[in-house]
Amino acid sequence: MHDAQPENDDDNIEDDLLRLVFIACHPVLSVEARVALTLRLLGSLTTIEIARAFLISEPAVAQRIVRAKRTLSEARIPFEIPSVPERAARLSSVLEVIYLIYNEGYSATVGDDVMRPALCEDALRLGRVLAQLMPAESEVHALVALMELQSSRSKARIGSSGEPILLMEQDRGKWDHLLISRGLAALDSAQRTSAALGPYGLQAAIAACHARSRTPEETDWQRIAALYDALAELISSPVIGLNRAVAVGMAYGPAAGLELVDALASDPILKSYPLLPAVRGDLLEKLSRYSEARDEFAHAATLAQNSRERTLFSERAAKCAHA
Numbered sequence: 001m002h003d004a005q006p007e008n009d010d011d012n013i014e015d016d017l018l019r020l021v022f023i024a025c026h027p028v029l030s031v032e033a034r035v036a037l038t039l040r041l042l043g044s045l046t047t048i049e050i051a052r053a054f055l056i057s058e059p060a061v062a063q064r065i066v067r068a069k070r071t072l073s074e075a076r077i078p079f080e081i082p083s084v085p086e087r088a089a090r091l092s093s094v095l096e097v098i099y100l101i102y103n104e105g106y107s108a109t110v111g112d113d114v115m116r117p118a119l120c121e122d123a124l125r126l127g128r129v130l131a132q133l134m135p136a137e138s139e140v141h142a143l144v145a146l147m148e149l150q151s152s153r154s155k156a157r158i159g160s161s162g163e164p165i166l167l168m169e170q171d172r173g174k175w176d177h178l179l180i181s182r183g184l185a186a187l188d189s190a191q192r193t194s195a196a197l198g199p200y201g202l203q204a205a206i207a208a209c210h211a212r213s214r215t216p217e218e219t220d221w222q223r224i225a226a227l228y229d230a231l232a233e234l235i236s237s238p239v240i241g242l243n244r245a246v247a248v249g250m251a252y253g254p255a256a257g258l259e260l261v262d263a264l265a266s267d268p269i270l271k272s273y274p275l276l277p278a279v280r281g282d283l284l285e286k287l288s289r290y291s292e293a294r295d296e297f298a299h300a301a302t303l304a305q306n307s308r309e310r311t312l313f314s315e316r317a318a319k320c321a322h323a
Contacts, residue, residue: 013081015129017122018094022082025093028075033068034093035100040065045104048305052109053100055239055269091134095143095200098123098130102147110305114164120151131186138194141186142201148183149207152176164308168216180211202231221251238267239275246279254286274303278313285320294320 013019024038032054039045039053047061054061082090105119127144134140156170187204190197197205206227213219228244241264249257261280270276281296297317304310 013133015126018126018129018133019081021094021097021126022087022090023080025090025097026072026077027086027089028077029068029071031093031096033064033071034090035096036061036064037068038093038097039100045101046110049104049109050100052305053103055273087134091137091140094130095139098126099143099146099200101126102150106150108306112307113162114158114306114308115154117154120147120154123147124151131189135189136193138190139198139200141190141193142198142204145183145186145190145204146200146207148179148186149204149211152179152183152211162308164312167210172214175211183211184208197230199231199234202227202234206231219250221247225251238264238270239273242270242273242276242279245283249283249286254283258283258287272303274300274309274313276300277303278316281313281316281320285316285323288323290320290323294318 013022021038024041025034029037036050036054039050040047045053047058047065051058051061101119102123105116105121105123108114108116124144124147127140127147131140131144152175153167153170155176156172156174157165159165183204187201187208190201190204194201206224209220209224209227225244225247228240228247232240232244242261245257245260245264247257248260258280261276261283264270264276265280277296278300281293281300284290284293284296294317297313297320301310301313301317304313
């Protein structure tokens with residue numbers, strides 16, 4: 001009997017797409033260039049979708065991708081699987097790619113559909129494979145947890161006519177409890193692997209708060225607001241700031257949330273982001289400032305590139321007009 005040969009570390013990424021993601025996330029490129037190139041070539045995202053993910057213009061995304069291709073060509077980068085140490089250096093870029101592919105699937109930028117389920121499935125599969133490949137990485141488990149928990153709500157997010165259903169109005173009986181249990185187990189793995197949760201871990205913990213709430217009223221918004229506070233300390237992002245404002249508004253009243261939203265209103269990154277006026281409109285509506293809320297929802301509708309999202313905002317504007 002012969003001893004089994006040790007597995008070659010360079011060849012143990014069995015998923016073809018994941019292998020390509022690791023190859024494309026080469027350190028010769030900037031992090032932004034790695035992610036943009038990989039999303040375009042492997043995630044099949046358009047420049048519009050990538051621009052939304054980065055909250056930058058389409059020409060800037062196109063230029064970033066062209067430069068990335070040129071850099072790889074000029075550096076004559078070999079098309080080979082990175083070694084185990086190199087994978088660790090590329091992991092954050094790989095996680096970001098998977099995260100952004102999932103986000104585009106979960107909330108489609110353009111078109112007539114709220115979701116693009118195939119993208120969600122691809123991202124979740126990549127995450128699960130990555131968790132098996134790198135079981136000691138807390139943020140890998142955390143990202144899987146986040147995607148499992150978000151996916152658990154998929155069937156409740158879309159109405160019979162394809163219209164979006166907001167979280168607090170969803171039929172929680174339609175939530176997938178198998179995916180919830182998988183997500184909570186992955187979050188436990190992330191917490192066992194690291195004493196402190198990273199950005200994906202904190203987002204997964206927020207999703208877990210929703211998943212554990214049997215009714216909207218049971219949602220622990222104060223804990224969610226505190227988790228967003230911790231997330232904002234790790235990542236300086238106006239989108240996270242906007243989500244934090246929503247949580248604060250739910251936990252401490254719409255006036256408190258509106259104050260935070262107004263502080264974000266001048267941020268140039270959010271200038272064309274439809275959820276900024278939509279969130280502001282929601283808070284104003286709760287404060288019975290219906291005329292202002294109508295204007296905000298109408299503005300959100302003009303910015304939305306997804307037809308379902310645009311219809312939702314238009315309907316909310318009309319509702320405020322008749323309040």
